[in-house]
Amino acid sequence: MTPEYTIALVAHDNCKNDLIEWVAFNKEKLKQHKLVCTGTTGKLVEAEINKNCEKGSRDYIRITKLKSGPLGGDQQLGAMIAENKIDFTFFFWDPMAQQPHDVDVKALLRITVLYNVPTACNRTTADFLISSSLFENGEYEKKIYDYTDYTKRKIKLG
Numbered sequence: 001m002t003p004e005y006t007i008a009l010v011a012h013d014n015c016k017n018d019l020i021e022w023v024a025f026n027k028e029k030l031k032q033h034k035l036v037c038t039g040t041t042g043k044l045v046e047a048e049i050n051k052n053c054e055k056g057s058r059d060y061i062r063i064t065k066l067k068s069g070p071l072g073g074d075q076q077l078g079a080m081i082a083e084n085k086i087d088f089t090f091f092f093w094d095p096m097a098q099q100p101h102d103v104d105v106k107a108l109l110r111i112t113v114l115y116n117v118p119t120a121c122n123r124t125t126a127d128f129l130i131s132s133s134l135f136e137n138g139e140y141e142k143k144i145y146d147y148t149d150y151t152k153r154k155i156k157l158g
Contacts (some may be wrong), residue, residue: 003138005087006034008077010069010108011041012099015092022090022123023048026130031061036086038077039068074104078111084144088135089119090126116142 007030011019023030023045030049037045042065053060067073080086089112099105112119120126134140 004033005135006036006080006085008080008086008089008091009035009037009041009045010074010077010089011092012069012094012097013040014094014097016041016044018123019090019092020044020048022092022126024051029130034064035061036064036066036077036080038066038073039071042066069104070099070101074101074108078104078108081108081111081115081117084115086117088129089117090129091119091121092123092126093121114145116145118142 009019009023019041027049035045035049036042042063046061046063046065049061049063050059066076077086077089081089091108091112093105093109109119109121118129120129129135
């Protein structure tokens with residue numbers, strides 16, 4: 001039996017169609033998990049994953065929707081990752097368009113690496129990640145890094 005994960009789904013505007021196609025293809029797998037999305041992506045994912053379901057019905061999947069990325073959604077998601085509340089991140093980002101919140105995007109990707117969260121930034125990587133037997137059976141134990149030395153370091157002032 002597949003464990004229940006909390007999965008973040010994020011996409012820049014030029015990548016939203018690709019993410020929604022990917023969600024449609026992987027709908028049955030994704031429906032078994034808690035989904036967290038930023039802004040508009042959340043509305044699109046919720047519509048796709050609940051296609052042919054009545055709102056309020058037992059089969060209707062609620063998506064946790066954060067703010068839009070440029071309005072703080074990337075930072076909200078980063079905070080969830082830092083609190084170990086996200087198990088996987090699927091972030092289809094656009095390498096060809098300048099983003100008004102580029103520093104937030106970089107910070108989000110940095111925090112996924114820092115907290116060792118499996119992250120797919122394109123469709124091919126997303127396909128490999130979600131089809132992995134490690135994803136399916138939940139036997140993989142993610143390494144949690146200890147940053148105590150960093151948090152207790154001595155700072156010399158002046």
